[in-house]
Amino acid sequence: MASPLDSTMGAWLVSLFLATILYGMGFIQTYLYFHWYTKDHWGVKAVVICLLICETLHITLYFCATYGALIDHFGDFDKLFVITWPDVVQLLAGYLSVFIVQMYFAHGIYAFLHNMQGTNVSVVAFVSETLKVLANPKYKIMPIFITIFALLQIGAGIAQTVIVAELGSFTLLSQTKRITTLQAASALVCDVLITACLCYTLDSQKSTIKSTNSILDTLKINAVNRGMLTAFAAALNIILFISIPNSFWFSLALIPSGKLYMNSMLATLNTREHIRQRIQHDSVGCNSISLGNLSSHPSSGPTDPQKPANTTIDISSLNGHKSHDEGKKHTFAANIV
Secondary structure, X not given: OOOXXXXXXXXXXXXXXXXXXXXXXXXXXXXXXXXXXXXXXXXXXXXXXXXXXXXXXXXXXXXXXXXXXXXXXXXXXXXXXEOOHHHHHHHHHHHHHHHHHHHHHHHXXXXXXXXXXXXXXXXXXXXXXXXXXXXXXXXXXHHHHHHHHHHHHHHHHHHHHHHHHHHOEHXXXXXXXXXXXXXXXXXXXXXXXXXHHHHHHHHOOXXXXXXXXXXXXXXXXXXXXXXXXXXXXXXXXXXXXXXXXXXXXXXXXHHHHHHHHHHHHHHHHHOHHHHHHHHHXXXXXXXXXXXXXXXXXXXXXXXXXXXXXXXXXXXXXXXXXXXXXXXOOEEEXXXXX
């Protein structure tokens, strides 16, 4: 007997096509990253590798699940919608990708807010230090909120994966409505917090220097675009899963979402050289912006308000590490009055 899901199997295939295209884009970005930034810190390279492994595993197993459903069991409606182990593992791999990217941005924001260089802040130190916010009000609270929602997202994702494996059939997916909603809502809130915090930290660095403000505005636009794409995917997943039960329409948002996170993170890493060249092109004076870290380091220049002061603004702890030409600074004009 045909399943009520069979009429939406096309959505499953479309999601596969979208995910494959986005994976190809992410793979190219990964290659460019390792080609352009050979001197990046090993921790950042490890994060990129882990992300690539997760997304490669995800798309490979999704292909396997699709082949098994449509080719191996062609015409066998009793087995067409049975949840197999590739279905379960690819689901978990997708949630792990989301978690990796969210923690990456949380780490970068943490490094900025605490005026630390990303290369000197290990993941262990990050977790340890963010926990201190409960006892010490001087610590910034935004990174720990982002971490909480990222952990809630991966926790709900793991729970959903276990439940789906126990159900054994796609026709019973509506029973996971609560945990699915929790997972997607947590991802949505986390993305909104990351975007808001990035915009706030970048906006706080604005001055009277037009070239500086222009670059910061560009970074803010990039942050908003990144957050909008991933947040939209999470919101669409919730809407489709709840409003159209017993269908595969939700896969249009769920399956490509991990690739969106992958591309957003790699785009952030790979655009550093473009921004650096733009800074170098605009350089005409005494103030500098370094792409080493997203933290503010005022110089020891004059404090007289009637005299120009030298100011250094670091804007790449957004990337959580130093750039490949670490310590290099590009200067351009500014008179801070």
